[in-house]
Amino acid sequence: MSNMMRRIELARLPAGIPVDEDFQLRGLPLPVITEGQVLCTTQYLSLDPYMRSQISGRHLSGEIGVGDTMRGETISQVLSSRDPGFAVGDLVRCFGGWCSHSVHRASELTLLPGDFPKPSLALSTLGMPGLTAWAGLHCLAKPKAGETVVIPAATGGVGSVAGQLARRAGCRVIGIAGSDDKCRTAVSELGYHHCINRRDSDLAAALDTHCPSGIDVYFDLVGGDMLNIASERLAQGARVLLCGLMADYNSESRSAGPPPGLWIRARATIFGLVVYDFESRREEFLREALTLYSQGALHSNEDISLGLETAPAAFCRLMRGENTGKVIIAVAEER
Amino acid sequence: MSNMMRRIELARLPAGIPVDEDFQLRGLPLPVITEGQVLCTTQYLSLDPYMRSQISGRHLSGEIGVGDTMRGETISQVLSSRDPGFAVGDLVRCFGGWCSHSVHRASELTLLPGDFPKPSLALSTLGMPGLTAWAGLHCLAKPKAGETVVIPAATGGVGSVAGQLARRAGCRVIGIAGSDDKCRTAVSELGYHHCINRRDSDLAAALDTHCPSGIDVYFDLVGGDMLNIASERLAQGARVLLCGLMADYNSESRSAGPPPGLWIRARATIFGLVVYDFESRREEFLREALTLYSQGALHSNEDISLGLETAPAAFCRLMRGENTGKVIIAVAEER
Numbered sequence: 001m002s003n004m005m006r007r008i009e010l011a012r013l014p015a016g017i018p019v020d021e022d023f024q025l026r027g028l029p030l031p032v033i034t035e036g037q038v039l040c041t042t043q044y045l046s047l048d049p050y051m052r053s054q055i056s057g058r059h060l061s062g063e064i065g066v067g068d069t070m071r072g073e074t075i076s077q078v079l080s081s082r083d084p085g086f087a088v089g090d091l092v093r094c095f096g097g098w099c100s101h102s103v104h105r106a107s108e109l110t111l112l113p114g115d116f117p118k119p120s121l122a123l124s125t126l127g128m129p130g131l132t133a134w135a136g137l138h139c140l141a142k143p144k145a146g147e148t149v150v151i152p153a154a155t156g157g158v159g160s161v162a163g164q165l166a167r168r169a170g171c172r173v174i175g176i177a178g179s180d181d182k183c184r185t186a187v188s189e190l191g192y193h194h195c196i197n198r199r200d201s202d203l204a205a206a207l208d209t210h211c212p213s214g215i216d217v218y219f220d221l222v223g224g225d226m227l228n229i230a231s232e233r234l235a236q237g238a239r240v241l242l243c244g245l246m247a248d249y250n251s252e253s254r255s256a257g258p259p260p261g262l263w264i265r266a267r268a269t270i271f272g273l274v275v276y277d278f279e280s281r282r283e284e285f286l287r288e289a290l291t292l293y294s295q296g297a298l299h300s301n302e303d304i305s306l307g308l309e310t311a312p313a314a315f316c317r318l319m320r321g322e323n324t325g326k327v328i329i330a331v332a333e334e335r
Numbered sequence: 336m337s338n339m340m341r342r343i344e345l346a347r348l349p350a351g352i353p354v355d356e357d358f359q360l361r362g363l364p365l366p367v368i369t370e371g372q373v374l375c376t377t378q379y380l381s382l383d384p385y386m387r388s389q390i391s392g393r394h395l396s397g398e399i400g401v402g403d404t405m406r407g408e409t410i411s412q413v414l415s416s417r418d419p420g421f422a423v424g425d426l427v428r429c430f431g432g433w434c435s436h437s438v439h440r441a442s443e444l445t446l447l448p449g450d451f452p453k454p455s456l457a458l459s460t461l462g463m464p465g466l467t468a469w470a471g472l473h474c475l476a477k478p479k480a481g482e483t484v485v486i487p488a489a490t491g492g493v494g495s496v497a498g499q500l501a502r503r504a505g506c507r508v509i510g511i512a513g514s515d516d517k518c519r520t521a522v523s524e525l526g527y528h529h530c531i532n533r534r535d536s537d538l539a540a541a542l543d544t545h546c547p548s549g550i551d552v553y554f555d556l557v558g559g560d561m562l563n564i565a566s567e568r569l570a571q572g573a574r575v576l577l578c579g580l581m582a583d584y585n586s587e588s589r590s591a592g593p594p595p596g597l598w599i600r601a602r603a604t605i606f607g608l609v610v611y612d613f614e615s616r617r618e619e620f621l622r623e624a625l626t627l628y629s630q631g632a633l634h635s636n637e638d639i640s641l642g643l644e645t646a647p648a649a650f651c652r653l654m655r656g657e658n659t660g661k662v663i664i665a666v667a668e669e670r
Contacts, residue, residue: 220595223595223596245596248594257591257594257598259592260562261583263577263605264608265395265607266607267607267609270607274599
């Protein structure tokens with residue numbers, strides 16, 4: 001075992017869409033833990049669009065500045081422990097960041113259940129993105145059978161679970177994605193009735209075609225113009241989940257929202273959704289999702305890269321919309 | 336009794352804020368009713384901001400074109416009846432328009448209860464504006480004691496009732512209005528804790544001062560910049576009622592909404608409110624409001640002009656924000 005660790009820092013502020021050179025890999029001595037601390041090795045690191053807004057200082061979880069270590073949720077394994085609650089070899093969920101190793105107090109660690117099917121799933125379908133999709137649909141929008149649900153970023157971490165849950169609720173589910181490949185995945189694996197390629201379609205016309213009675217639920221992960229176009233097509237009593245702003249993350253400015261008259265006309269209810277608020281319901285979500293997964297009724301759509309050093313490139317691909325599912329770095333595995 | 340009636344038509348499309356010359360008063364013969372019809376004389380006519388968006392063709396109730404009679408809700412009295420359900424002298428609520436007389440079928444008329452305190456109230460505190468305020472607070476936003484409620488257009492038809500209901504719910508109630516006089520009325524008669532004069536204040540700074548814990552409920556009747564400024568100051572779990580767009584009614588264009596990130600950050604719930612949807616709950620509202628009114632606990636803030644011919648000027652004042660309460664024309668009374 002090496003007595004070194006590696007971590008990735010923000011090297012400079014990205015201009016627009018990030019590039020590899022905005023990040024820097026550093027080696028440094030492995031920390032020595034004191035009483036009450038746990039040293040972990042990172043197994044899987046989750047990369048998510050919200051990290052771009054942390055870099056811009058616009059995320060509610062706080063800012064990442066130049067020279068700071070990039071943060072992120074991880075599945076990690078206990079390497080040494082000076083807390084009686086954790087033993088060497090335990091798999092835990094924590095915010096280990098873009099690092100090969102991390103040090104935590106016990107309160108920062110959540111033990112993965114022993115029967116957990118596959119650790120990376122705790123960062124994707126059965127983790128934060130899955131919980132986000134479930135909270136939005138199950139707790140807030142509550143789609144009814146026969147309603148039309150539209151999900152942009154259809155094959156991403158949240159969208160891929162939201163699509164499947166909406167389909168199971170008996171809804172007509174229309175996705176929007178950025179490539180023909182993603183659209184195929186959406187329909188063949190994730191239960192979408194149809195997926196619109198936003199790069200080669202007139203989105204407004206395509207929504208008119210595929211949502212003839214309007215949109216009952218719009219699970220917004222994008223913001224920007226797509227939110228306007230969707231808002232113009234809401235059915236009476238529609239619900240809109242505001243959950244992500246992909247269209248703005250790479251920009252200095254914030255897009256304005258749709259004219260409020262569109263939402264008045266539809267008698268819409270709009271929910272600002274932050275997944276952190278649903279931590280208390282994670283167990284309930286996990287029970288339901290594990291049951292579905294064990295029945296083969298919940299497909300996982302992961303885009304896994306091997307090795308910590310691939311994180312910058314994978315994040316840049318994510319921010320260009322070129323990922324093919326929930327982006328995860330298998331940190332402990334070599335490329 | 337004259338055998339003539341008068342009505343006011345739209346003479347031309349207003350450019351921006353309407354002026355008197357945009358309307359035209361016409362005399363014409365009194366209609367003769369046939370079986371199943373009821374002829375009414377208008378007692379009171381309600382003038383409301385939404386009429387400006389009917390003229391622009393942007394209201395969900397349909398368009399008013401050049402040469403069309405201006406529409407509006409009225410309290411009218413039955414002058415002659417060929418329907419067994421209505422007798423001469425009955426007071427009814429209907430959409431009689433900007434007219435001295437109107438002809439209806441029975442299904443278009445709602446009899447005013449015999450013990451109704453004052454007919455004009457059926458167009459203000461105990462009518463559509465009151466129902467709007469009640470629906471927004473009682474059915475949607477549900478403010479709790481101790482929460483901060485902010486109401487722009489604080490002394491108008493909806494705002495004056497909303498302010499009082501929010502105060503009764505134990506909330507801290509902050510109004511926004513366009514003159515010192517209105518602000519005084521808001522505080523001395525309508526139960527507001529404070530009212531900000533938007534014409535001579537830095538609204539953002541004033542809201543910071545008077546809503547130190549943020550805004551829990553924003554009852555939007557205005558849209559535009561004020562909605563942005565309020566959205567930047569929402570407390571966690573805030574509710575926003577989108578109910579009016581005064582800032583846009585005189586404009587050709589529609590203001591964009593606030594950046595969605597503001598609503599995500601606040602975990603806000605936004606409701607598009609259209610009062611027509613709450614017609615089924617009017618009785619429930621009316622019982623509560625009549626009880627309060629009879630106890631002297633619901634102040635009515637009406638701005639009444641005498642004579643149908645005053646309607647254009649009163650409407651223009653309303654659209655300049657110079658009314659001092661719910662604008663009503665006492666049609667049957669001479670100036």
